[in-house]
Amino acid sequence: NAGVTQTPKFQVLKTGQSMTLQCAQDMNHEYMSWYRQDPGMGLRLIHYSVGAGITDQGEVPNGYNVSRSTTEDFPLRLLSAAPSQTSVYFCASSYTWDSLPYEQYFGPGTRLTVT
Amino acid sequence: DAKTTQPTSMDCAEGRAANLPCNHSTISGNEYVYWYRQIHSQGPQYIIHGLKNNETNEMASLIITEDRKSSTLILPHATLRDTAVYYCIVRVAGSSNTGKLIFGQGTTLQVKP
Numbered sequence: 001n002a003g004v005t006q007t008p009k010f011q012v013l014k015t016g017q018s019m020t021l022q023c024a025q026d027m028n029h030e031y032m033s034w035y036r037q038d039p040g041m042g043l044r045l046i047h048y049s050v051g052a053g054i055t056d057q058g059e060v061p062n063g064y065n066v067s068r069s070t071t072e073d074f075p076l077r078l079l080s081a082a083p084s085q086t087s088v089y090f091c092a093s094s095y096t097w098d099s100l101p102y103e104q105y106f107g108p109g110t111r112l113t114v115t
Numbered sequence: 116d117a118k119t120t121q122p123t124s125m126d127c128a129e130g131r132a133a134n135l136p137c138n139h140s141t142i143s144g145n146e147y148v149y150w151y152r153q154i155h156s157q158g159p160q161y162i163i164h165g166l167k168n169n170e171t172n173e174m175a176s177l178i179i180t181e182d183r184k185s186s187t188l189i190l191p192h193a194t195l196r197d198t199a200v201y202y203c204i205v206r207v208a209g210s211s212n213t214g215k216l217i218f219g220q221g222t223t224l225q226v227k228p
Contacts, residue, residue, distance in 0.1 A: 042218030042220055043159065043216075045216070045217075088156075092158075103164070104159075106159045107158050109157070109158055
């Protein structure tokens with residue numbers, strides 16, 4: 001299994017540009033999520049999905065859109081990039097539901113700079 | 116969700132046991148204790164989790180006090196590759212809570228030769 005993959009690894013955008021960060025997993029996980037990590041800080045949840053067609057907001061959703069048309073893919077769209085969105089973005093996936101504490105698997109991250 | 120408190124940083128000699136403490140005095144009865152680590156610039160990596168009993172896997176051991184208000188992650192023989200930020204997280208399992216991990220500042224563990 002490739003696990004959780006993210007593309008691109010690095011991206012530089014100008015203010016106002018839009019782009020999509022890609023995330024895919026091949027473990028048939030129902031749950032997928034996006035986090036951002038700013039320098040010297042912990043991860044903060046942006047959006048998450050508990051299955052295809054179902055998404056919800058996390059802690060810091062403003063400026064980002066998501067959709068989940070398949071189990072495997074969970075793209076994150078920046079609508080109009082701002083310098084405050086300069087960060088490292090991590091995608092994660094896991095099994096979910098019932099009462100078992102499944103572990104999350106994280107991708108390698110996308111390093112985004114907005115100038 | 117219960118708040119966790121961890122020391123900002125710790126050092127450990129290579130080959131010795133690393134004991135990383137975590138306080139979670141407001142933990143609820145149905146909240147699990149999870150440990151993740153993040154090696155420089157990489158995505159976080161799951162280490163171990165527990166509810167009440169002590170747990171051990173190939174990476175580490177987790178000791179939870181009887182009142183569940185604190186826990187300790189033990190890396191039995193630390194290596195230089197264990198240098199990382201270690202996050203202690205408490206969370207209810209199941210449903211949409213599964214992935215809503217709240218990462219604090221964590222403990223930066225420096226393993227020294």
